[in-house]
Amino acid sequence: HWKIIKPLLKGESLEIGPGTKPKLPVKGNYFIEISHEAAKRLRAGGGETFELDLGNKLPFLPGKFDLICAFEVLEHVPNDAFVLHEINRVIKKNGICLISFPLNMRFWNNYDAAVGHVRRYNPKEIEKTFDTCGLKIVKYASLDIPWPGKISGYFLSFFAKKFPLVVSKIVESLDMKPNSVLCRPIRLIDWNKESYKQLLNSTTGFFVLKKYSI
Numbered sequence: 611h612w613k614i615i616k617p618l619l620k621g622e623s624l625e626i627g628p629g630t631k632p633k634l635p636v637k638g639n640y641f642i643e644i645s646h647e648a649a650k651r652l653r654a655g656g657g658e659t660f661e662l663d664l665g666n667k668l669p670f671l672p673g674k675f676d677l678i679c680a681f682e683v684l685e686h687v688p689n690d691a692f693v694l695h696e697i698n699r700v701i702k703k704n705g706i707c708l709i710s711f712p713l714n715m716r717f718w719n720n721y722d723a724a725v726g727h728v729r730r731y732n733p734k735e736i737e738k739t740f741d742t743c744g745l746k747i748v749k750y751a752s753l754d755i756p757w758p759g760k761i762s763g764y765f766l767s768f769f770a771k772k773f774p775l776v777v778s779k780i781v782e783s784l785d786m787k788p789n790s791v792l793c794r795p796i797r798l799i800d801w802n803k804e805s806y807k808q809l810l811n812s813t814t815g816f817f818v819l820k821k822y823s824i
Contacts, residue, residue: 611681611708614796614818618706621676626664626693627683628652634679642668664693670700678707685711685727694743698821707745707819710753713812719763724770733809736817737801745819749798750805753814 611633624640625632629648632641637656643649644663652659660669664687678701684690697707712722712730722730731739740747758766770778796816799805809815 611796614708614798615677615679618677618708621702622674623677624670624675624679624700626678626680626697627686628679628681632657633681640670640675665689668696668700672699673702674700676702676705678705679709681708681710683711684709685729685731688728690729691739691743694740694745698744701821703821705821707821708817709819710814710816712757713809713815717757717813719758719760720767721758721763721770724767731815733806733812733815736806736809736815737803740817740819744821746822747801747805747817748820749818750801750809751796751798751816752809752812753796753816754812755814757813 615633619635622640623634624642625634626642628634628641628643629645630651632652634641636652639657641649641652641657641659642662642664643652643659644661646661649659649661662669664683678697680693680697684693687693701707712727713733715730715732718727718730737747757763798816798818799808801817
């Protein structure tokens with residue numbers, strides 16, 4: 611993420627839902643976070659942090675931000691279109707938005723529900739989802755983040771409910787291994803009308819968006 615984010619850090623930046631692992635540098639940047647404990651950490655690090663449920667309007671004037679990031683957030687939000695419209699409202703005319711989320715409902719299992727997902731996105735509908743909210747896909751990447759199958763997902767969801775902190779720590783340690791998909795460079799590709807086909811077998815998509823008038 612950092613190699614993509616670093617050259618975009620010009621002006622004011624916002625990260626939505628970073629939890630305890632923000633991708634933006636904390637000091638001097640803006641954050642929206644629903645978790646009180648995560649918000650406290652962000653404030654302690656010098657971040658301008660707002661505790662806010664994403665069912666509410668973002669507390670910013672139109673066209674404030676040059677960069678907005680929302681990594682693994684929209685899949686948790688019932689009204690994702692409202693959030694995307696709000697991103698469109700508060701991003702500058704030439705601003706950039708970076709978004710990632712899980713793909714393909716055929717990968718759905720009990721573990722999705724256990725970690726608070728309300729959907730996985732259909733690659734065939736992604737472009738329309740963004741377009742109707744005034745955001746255009748410029749580039750994308752397929753992130754084949756390992757996801758449990760039906761049986762392992764069932765057991766993982768059981769343990770996640772019984773021992774959430776333990777499971778969270780185990781998953782985090784696996785994600786941070788040097789050979790983990792999350793530690794590899796993200797290779798961005800220009801988006802075109804046929805690009806969705808490259809995502810039909812992917813567990814996760816990463817998107818670079820620009821604002822346009824609707």
